[in-house]
Amino acid sequence: MDLEETTVENEDNQTDLASNEDSEDLNIDQGLWYIIHCYSGLEERVRKNLEQRIDTMDVRHKVYQVVVPTEEVVEIKDGRRTPKQERLLPGYVMVRMIIDDESWFVVRNTPGVTGFISADEEGEKRVRPLPLTDAEVSGIFRRMEASQPRAKIGFVKGQNVKITDGPFQEFIGVVEEVLTEKGKVRVLVSFFGRETPVELDFLQAERLDA
Structure with a gap:
């Protein structure tokens, strides 16, 4: 009897683990990418602030990923090559999330965030965050993951x-x-x-x- 109970319990645990893994896998494709505005030069600080708020306010199931887009460049000046990381979108941070009142509040009120890139809601006197298109997201990540650094001359x-x-x-x-x-x-x-x-x-x- 004890053996059977242990077997059932182990099966339940494995089911829970599988469920969690499936949930994490699903999170990869959940939500849309949005752009938030911050002061130029503070992008990384804003990313850290937002990551901390996401965990503190327990909204990881709605706000999945925060990225400061950068690319590798080689600056060529006066006969010297200097490799460096350069921000693709100075003054902006990318966030993959599901928008609702709670997630909007968490992101919008993060220290250093001045707002979302938004569009006017038709027929309403408010603005709504405007998600990036798939083509825009692909273009940004393609530059981030380029195998050859871009020459900056x-x-x-x-x-x-x-x-x-x-x-x-x-x-x-x-x-x-x-x-x-x-x-x-x-x-x-x-x-x-x-x-x-x-x-x-x-x-x-x-x-x-x-």
């Missing part, structure tokens, strides 16, 4: 540069075109009395003016 057309490497080292030229996808810049160099276009790696030139 300081060159613009018409800018004076000094060539720092290669056969034209020490020559002064003018940027004719920035070839971002190739990681190069085309520079016009005065050579034997005529302007000659030269393609350079971003690291082979440095700016002479801001």
Whole structure:
């Protein structure tokens, strides 16, 4: 009898665990993504504040995920490559949630949050949070998960540069075109009395003016 009771109890526990796991799996696809506004530079602090409020006020079943979208970039300036994480949406934080009065109150009244990105409710004198479309969400996460960091360069057309490497080292030229996808810049160099276009790696030139 004891053995049977133990077996039944174990089966019940396994059922509960399976139910919890199923619930967690379902949470992955539940809710919609919304954008909340905060002061630029405080995005990470707002994320931590909101995560704490979600747990303290026990609304994890309605507010599932809080994300500060960032992407990896390589800043190329004056012959140097500097890898860094850069915010995709300065002043904004993404929240995946089911909107109702309770969840709205928790998010909206989090320290540092100044409001939702909203749209006017037709026929009503109030605003409603506006969810992101699937395409918008996919685009943001695609940039966050990119395998190659995005190059962030300081060159613009018409800018004076000094060539720092290669056969034209020490020559002064003018940027004719920035070839971002190739990681190069085309520079016009005065050579034997005529302007000659030269393609350079971003690291082979440095700016002479801001």
